[in-house]
Amino acid sequence: MGRRIAATFKRTAIHAAPTVLGIIILDFLLLQLMPGDAADVIAAESGTATAETMAALRERFGLDKSVFTQLVNFLGHLATFDLGFSPRYNMPVLDMIMTRLPSTLLLMVTALSLALLLGIVLGSIMAAWAGRWPDRVLSVVVLLFYSMPGFWVGLMAVVLFSVKLGWLPSDSNMTIGANYTGWAMIADRAAHLVLPALALASFFVAVYARLTRASMLEVQRQDFMRTAEAKGLHPFFIQLRHALRNALIPVTTVAGMHLGNLLGGAVVIETLFGWPGMGRLALEAVLARDFSVLLGVLLLSSFLVILANMVIDLLHAWLDPRIGTT
Amino acid sequence: MNPIPVPLLEVDRLTVAFPGHVAVREASFAIAPAETLALVGESGCGKSVTAFSVMRLLPPNARVASGRILFDGNDLMTASRPEMRRLRGRHISLIQQEPMTSLNPVLSIGVQIGEVLRRHERLSRRATRARVVELLDLVKIPDAHRRIDDYPHNLSGGMRQRVMIAMAVACHPKLLIADEPTTALDVTTQAQVLDLLGDLRRELAMAVLLITHDLGVVAQWADRIAVMYAGRIVERASIVPFFARPMHPYSHGLLGARVDVDAEEHYLTDRLTEIPGSVGSAAGETGCSFAPRCPMVQPSCRLAPPPLLELADGRAVACPITAAQTGAPHGAAVG
Ligand SMILES: Nc1ncnc2c1ncn2[C@@H]1O[C@H](COP(=O)(O)OP(=O)(O)O)[C@@H](O)[C@H]1O
Ligand code: SF4
Ligand SMILES: [Mg+2]
Numbered sequence: 001m002g003r004r005i006a007a008t009f010k011r012t013a014i015h016a017a018p019t020v021l022g023i024i025i026l027d028f029l030l031l032q033l034m035p036g037d038a039a040d041v042i043a044a045e046s047g048t049a050t051a052e053t054m055a056a057l058r059e060r061f062g063l064d065k066s067v068f069t070q071l072v073n074f075l076g077h078l079a080t081f082d083l084g085f086s087p088r089y090n091m092p093v094l095d096m097i098m099t100r101l102p103s104t105l106l107l108m109v110t111a112l113s114l115a116l117l118l119g120i121v122l123g124s125i126m127a128a129w130a131g132r133w134p135d136r137v138l139s140v141v142v143l144l145f146y147s148m149p150g151f152w153v154g155l156m157a158v159v160l161f162s163v164k165l166g167w168l169p170s171d172s173n174m175t176i177g178a179n180y181t182g183w184a185m186i187a188d189r190a191a192h193l194v195l196p197a198l199a200l201a202s203f204f205v206a207v208y209a210r211l212t213r214a215s216m217l218e219v220q221r222q223d224f225m226r227t228a229e230a231k232g233l234h235p236f237f238i239q240l241r242h243a244l245r246n247a248l249i250p251v252t253t254v255a256g257m258h259l260g261n262l263l264g265g266a267v268v269i270e271t272l273f274g275w276p277g278m279g280r281l282a283l284e285a286v287l288a289r290d291f292s293v294l295l296g297v298l299l300l301s302s303f304l305v306i307l308a309n310m311v312i313d314l315l316h317a318w319l320d321p322r323i324g325t326t
Numbered sequence: 327m328n329p330i331p332v333p334l335l336e337v338d339r340l341t342v343a344f345p346g347h348v349a350v351r352e353a354s355f356a357i358a359p360a361e362t363l364a365l366v367g368e369s370g371c372g373k374s375v376t377a378f379s380v381m382r383l384l385p386p387n388a389r390v391a392s393g394r395i396l397f398d399g400n401d402l403m404t405a406s407r408p409e410m411r412r413l414r415g416r417h418i419s420l421i422q423q424e425p426m427t428s429l430n431p432v433l434s435i436g437v438q439i440g441e442v443l444r445r446h447e448r449l450s451r452r453a454t455r456a457r458v459v460e461l462l463d464l465v466k467i468p469d470a471h472r473r474i475d476d477y478p479h480n481l482s483g484g485m486r487q488r489v490m491i492a493m494a495v496a497c498h499p500k501l502l503i504a505d506e507p508t509t510a511l512d513v514t515t516q517a518q519v520l521d522l523l524g525d526l527r528r529e530l531a532m533a534v535l536l537i538t539h540d541l542g543v544v545a546q547w548a549d550r551i552a553v554m555y556a557g558r559i560v561e562r563a564s565i566v567p568f569f570a571r572p573m574h575p576y577s578h579g580l581l582g583a584r585v586d587v588d589a590e591e592h593y594l595t596d597r598l599t600e601i602p603g604s605v606g607s608a609a610g611e612t613g614c615s616f617a618p619r620c621p622m623v624q625p626s627c628r629l630a631p632p633p634l635l636e637l638a639d640g641r642a643v644a645c646p647i648t649a650a651q652t653g654a655p656h657g658a659a660v661g
Contacts, residue, residue, distance in 0.1 A: 223427040229383050231415035231442040231493070245432045320432055321477040 008317040012310045023302045028071050031291045037063050038087045041289045061087045084292040093296040103173055104277035110197040115204035123212020146206035151268045154199030168194050171274045196273040200265050215247035249320050256312035259305050334359045334533050340393030342375050349375040351557040362534040364544040367554035373537045377503045382410050416446040419494035423506040425486035429478040435489045436474035446497045461492040484515035495526055503535045553577050556615040560644040573643040575620045
């Protein structure tokens with residue numbers, strides 16, 4: 001068991017290294033295609049720029065060098081975990097990202113766990129009552145969440161739960177200036193987390209519920225389900241131990257493929273809910289043409305996705321003993 | 327002259343239907359304690375459906391249209407679900423046809439065998455593990471201590487079928503239903519697995535419903551035989567008289583020219599002989615379903631499905647033509 005999972009870990013880690021390098025270079029080159037640079041934006045904001053001051057700015061930020069030199073510089077810095085310096089905010093990019101990273105991680109992990117949990121539970125219920133009314137009602141609900149964009153679900157949730165009912169906050173990740181400690185702080189953070197996490201999860205709940213339903217129904221036809229029944233086991237136990245475990249294998253595969261989308265969705269949701277995460281930082285960086293920050297965010301995001309994929313692969317190896325034995 | 331004084335299992339005029347298709351028609355047979363009954367017939371004739379009916383594990387689209395199944399004094403058709411769950415795995419077990427798919431790929435074989443022990447004998451985790459190792463030894467899986475944590479994909483087809491056997495005999499059932507336990511295996515493995523089943527059957531004094539289409543196996547193994555054709559049982563007999571003198575024209579066809587009960591090369595030869603025609607041509611039931619392929623067919627055969635006629639010595643045949651040739655019907659029609 002342990003050896004198998006270690007083998008899986010090694011395999012995914014080896015695959016990850018060239019992927020990361022490819023992503024860095026591609027991101028860097030793509031950003032060069034964008035019109036304008038940080039000097040343009042700063043100059044435009046100050047309103048008094050001359051050609052000389054612009055040139056000075058560019059020289060200071062290294063923007064006057066050739067694309068190739070900039071790339072080599074960037075990679076050189078990266079080798080020492082230096083993500084560069086933000087001309088716009090006047091601070092190291094790594095520091096900026098690190099202050100935002102925990103919020104984004106919290107939002108993503110909560111949303112993904114919620115999506116998996118709700119999706120698997122709903123999907124199992126739908127499969128158990130396939131064709132009867134609980135399945136039909138839930139199918140309609142799931143289809144609704146599948147077809148509504150996350151930001152719209154978020155907006156409607158804000159209107160209902162924050163504006164009309166006043167149950168849950170909808171701005172930032174904590175009550176500013178309240179200075180809670182202990183349980184009060186945790187409760188405050190949790191209350192702020194509910195709406196953005198649900199809005200981000202809604203689409204994925206629908207995806208996982210439909211997938212779980214389909215794979216649970218598929219498993220019912222397998223011979224080993226009859227073997228389990230022939231032992232006199234209780235149907236609930238059979239579903240939990242024999243069916244669900246098999247049905248989860250395709251669900252985790254798809255969950256892994258959706259991680260990038262989840263991060264993309266986080267940009268929108270963070271902006272909508274004023275959530276101080278990396279997604280919003282990315283948006284701000286684009287508007288300011290602050291490519292070093294944007295590059296840092298993209299790099300960290302790809303790290304996140306790769307890391308999460310590794311976790312999914314390990315989960316997969318744990319679920320399916322056929323993986324990693326070769 | 328009744329060969330079964332107190333049957334362990336009695337299937338009485340069982341009819342099972344799928345939407346638009348009747349898979350088993352009026353099948354009747356009985357098995358005495360510690361006796362082996364072979365159920366023989368070509369693929370698709372309804373053997374597995376009959377077996378699943380006894381366990382009440384039919385596919386969801388199947389329906390028992392009529393009939394009664396008595397097991398050890400219980401009416402299985404009216405038993406509650408919890409009652410059925412107490413019987414399954416403990417008093418009646420099942421070995422399925424396809425060892426590659428009948429084990430759960432994501433659970434270790436130790437867990438899968440242990441499950442049935444924990445369910446019916448309420449053993450502790452440690453005691454279960456010890457018993458599973460014993461069972462793996464019993465079914466002659468080498469190195470049981472190490473193999474117990476293997477997953478099905480680590481094992482060959484023959485080994486998997488041994489695991490299925492260990493699972494089936496774990497609680498010393500009174501009746502073992504073996505649905506073509508060796509069809510999917512290669513010839514050498516077939517012989518080993520069958521020898522193992524034969525030993526266990528004697529040691530544990532189990533009754534066996536052995537489903538097969540290998541007449542060599544039947545000759546060596548079974549006490550009695552029931553021949554099935556297109557969902558009907560067309561002949562029932564004890565082994566020696568059956569091989570000496572098969573009565574139904576379909577049984578004749580099955581036996582081909584020669585089967586020697588004492589032959590040594592049992593399961594290596596003697597597969598079902600090809601009989602001209604196919605079961606499909608017998609779908610629409612107006613008369614005897616074997617009529618389109620029967621060399622002895624008479625005009626009267628196409629009028630009504632022939633009933634299973636009880637003859638002397640516990641034999642029965644569903645063919646009035648051969649029954650009349652070999653002696654007058656001994657009793658009433660039973661199905
Ligand atoms: N799940 C099912 N749905 C519809 N028909 C089925 C199903 N299972 C079996 N049948 C039909 O029942 C008949 C008997 O099948 P079966 O008992 O599996 O045959 P065999 O004698 O080879 O074991 C076949 O004609 C088959 O088409
Ligand atoms: S009843 Fe007629 S057709 Fe059917 S098996 Fe007997 S002889 Fe053949
Ligand atoms: Mg079959």
